[in-house]
Amino acid sequence: MRLPQFTYQSPDTLEGVLAVLDEYRDQAGVLAGGTDLLVRMKHRLTLPKVLVSLKHLDTLSYIKETSGMLCIGAKTPIIDVIRSERVGQQAPALVQACERIGAVSIQHFRGTMGGNILQDNRCIHYNQSQFHRSGRQPCHKDGGKICYARDEADRCNSTCQSDGATALTALDAQLTLNSTRGERRVALDAFYTTDGIHPFDMQPDELLTQIDIPVVPGAVSAYERLSFRSAIDYPIVCAGVRLVPDPDDSGCIGSARIVVGAMGRSPLFLAQVSRSLAGVTFDDTAALEKAGKDAMNAAAAFAAHNAGAELAYRQAMVEKMVARALTQAAARPSARKAR
Numbered sequence: 001m002r003l004p005q006f007t008y009q010s011p012d013t014l015e016g017v018l019a020v021l022d023e024y025r026d027q028a029g030v031l032a033g034g035t036d037l038l039v040r041m042k043h044r045l046t047l048p049k050v051l052v053s054l055k056h057l058d059t060l061s062y063i064k065e066t067s068g069m070l071c072i073g074a075k076t077p078i079i080d081v082i083r084s085e086r087v088g089q090q091a092p093a094l095v096q097a098c099e100r101i102g103a104v105s106i107q108h109f110r111g112t113m114g115g116n117i118l119q120d121n122r123c124i125h126y127n128q129s130q131f132h133r134s135g136r137q138p139c140h141k142d143g144g145k146i147c148y149a150r151d152e153a154d155r156c157n158s159t160c161q162s163d164g165a166t167a168l169t170a171l172d173a174q175l176t177l178n179s180t181r182g183e184r185r186v187a188l189d190a191f192y193t194t195d196g197i198h199p200f201d202m203q204p205d206e207l208l209t210q211i212d213i214p215v216v217p218g219a220v221s222a223y224e225r226l227s228f229r230s231a232i233d234y235p236i237v238c239a240g241v242r243l244v245p246d247p248d249d250s251g252c253i254g255s256a257r258i259v260v261g262a263m264g265r266s267p268l269f270l271a272q273v274s275r276s277l278a279g280v281t282f283d284d285t286a287a288l289e290k291a292g293k294d295a296m297n298a299a300a301a302f303a304a305h306n307a308g309a310e311l312a313y314r315q316a317m318v319e320k321m322v323a324r325a326l327t328q329a330a331a332r333p334s335a336r337k338a339r
């Protein structure tokens with residue numbers, strides 16, 4: 001499959017990249033590792049006239065800790081996150097998520113952390129070749145008025161299948177976005193729209209520059225996922241969790257963040273289910289399992305028939321993924337110390 005025609009720019013400063021985005025806006029595409037973007041271009045799912053490459057922006061590739069935040073540059077390769085001792089200690093859920101991304105070749109050579117969060121939502125009916133799609137009426141995301149994934153849907157329900165975004169939402173991450181107009185910060189769980197066609201609350205002239213994860217003393221996290229194959233495959237259900245011990249040293253969970261991924265248009269932060277774990281001891285297996293069941297019920301409304309597996313199966317697996325992630329997080333040494 002051949003790429004469509006485009007012009008290519010690779011400025012060597014952040015200002016240069018922002019200037020290109022400002023000039024071409026909707027017609028520009030940011031090229032990080034290209035493992036999502038170039039595939040979509042080959043399928044004619046996106047047709048940017050100008051590709052602006054981050055190739056020379058090595059200043060956006062770093063992992064550091066400042067002012068109580070673990071900061072990851074948007075162009076940081078996935079493999080650097082996997083190998084980072086700092087991330088492994090402060091945010092193990094993110095390392096686990098990155099280890100599961102696609103293929104070793106994506107993790108090692110091309111895929112970046114920013115590109116992982118900003119990869120487009122997916123749908124088995126839409127992420128197909130142009131030839132395949134030409135055989136039937138276009139769906140909402142293809143410019144039509146129907147949806148093959150959910151009967152009578154008035155909008156696109158394509159799914160966020162990013163491993164990284166699910167773990168980072170559980171870790172309460174924040175994003176920094178830059179444009180020629182300045183800089184803004186946004187919590188990852190507030191970054192999503194309710195439309196799978198434009199899933200991110202982001203302007204076309206904005207560039208993601210940094211991902212911040214709050215370093216919370218004693219916090220533990222974990223990530224679990226299910227996919228058809230163990231490699232070269234996207235998750236069909238996944239879960240990221242973070243548990244913070246009660247500051248009064250009571251041996252209980254003070255607060256929790258439970259996030260279900262690959263089921264909705266965005267990673268689903270389940271606030272009510274998360275709140276139900278406050279005051280529960282880390283070794284209360286029944287409470288952790290019940291949270292898994294509650295998560296399954298809460299996530300059910302968001303799922304669409306668009307990831308290949310039976311919907312009922314994916315929904316049932318939410319319970320397992322959440323319960324496993326919670327059990328795993330609660331068993332980490334720092335959680336055991338809090339007991």
Ligand SMILES: Cc1cc2nc3c(=O)[nH]c(=O)nc-3n(C[C@H](O)[C@H](O)[C@H](O)COP(=O)(O)OP(=O)(O)OC[C@H]3O[C@@H](n4cnc5c(N)ncnc54)[C@H](O)[C@@H]3O)c2cc1C
Pocket residue numbers: 029030031032033034035036037038039074075078100101102103106110111112113114115116117118119120161162163164206207208209232233234235
């Ligand atoms: C076979 C295969 C399997 C895969 N499996 C998985 C998987 O299991 N889990 C998973 O999460 N992903 C998977 N992916 C998707 C993708 O490879 C990874 O998410 C990867 O991390 C994307 O990073 P990238 O740098 O290559 O992104 P790109 O393709 O370069 O970019 C992705 C999108 O983000 C935009 N973008 C990138 N960086 C920025 C920035 N800094 N600011 C603004 N916009 C930006 C691009 O314009 C593009 O729209 C898979 C891909 C393939 C081809």
Ligand code: SF4
Pocket residue numbers: 122123124125126139140141142146147148149150155156157158196304306
């Ligand atoms: S969810 Fe519906 S509208 Fe969206 S890509 Fe899939 S079939 Fe198309």
